[in-house]
Amino acid sequence: MKESYCETCNAMRPTHVDNRAETFTVRNTEIRVETAARICESCGEVVFDRELDDAKLDQAYRQYRAQTGLLQPEEIRAIRETYALSQSAAAKLLGWSPATFTRYETGSLQEAAHDELLRRLRDDRHWAHELFARNGSKLTKLQQRKLRQALESSELVVSRSNTVLVDALNAVYSDLLYVAGEDGNIPCQRALEVVERRAEQAGIVLSHE
Template identity: 35%
Template structure:
């Protein structure tokens, strides 16, 4: 790809290199591998918006992982699992709709908000939040959310029942083989993995 090089004074062929760079995110120095477009003739670094956006995303992803902050996909999935629009979700949380949109497209939420959202993965917590803020949603939004909460609670109960039944089967098989359940499960996992 050709781009104008200010050092050469003309358009030149370019290439992409990778190098480690340090970025400051909320007072924390984050090192990440950056992809940078450079002039193939003189080596001058040239601005490339697409590459820069990818570099920022990588830095934010490292920061998120380091500090236990939900990813954009996790935030969107929580909202969508409850069938909420960005507007309704923002109203329930008591924040601006634009903030939810930004968090779902790459902006970093504060750790406290990320923690709150993480707790909302459990439908019982969403139910409590709805009880405290039920007046912010329309009757239709509220009814739809209540229905979804009940569905999710039921799904969770069914999953736990299956898990309990499976554990009992594993326990019985372990006893027949003269092993502890933990040792038996460990052996199975080693075989599978």
């Protein structure tokens, strides 16, 4: 049994670990989590335990992200890896301070504005190309090569939300092909060209029934 300092008893006390509900305030939002805490055997109050307290905060942040629709650390990491970037290279590409990805991927709560840009990086391949054109020279030659390969690769993961968009785009594409082909409808021909060009820019392979 571990002895810990209890602030309530103002003494070293035997302790045990038990589940306790606790409320955290994360960015003005109350987050209630139930996690393991170290309890004083004498007074039953929670005592300080670095490991357990870190885990609690971690869980509060996870819950906050889930509640507010922010990306979780492993999702941020997955987006970065999709582009074959190291943590520092990804930060350079986005114009962020070098340790930003390291912090986010190890559980720090991300800025809402950063979260939005990460989603855009995930969903908008055209924008990723633009970023590369703008900031690519800040990366090492090796990182530039890896990123270029990832951008060119057809294996770039199409995210779930994007899959829905691709399906919708394909449905529109099929209809346009049908109408444009039937009677040579000029506005449809033009719309078809726009869809084809945009799809190519976004790296989407169109298919029709």
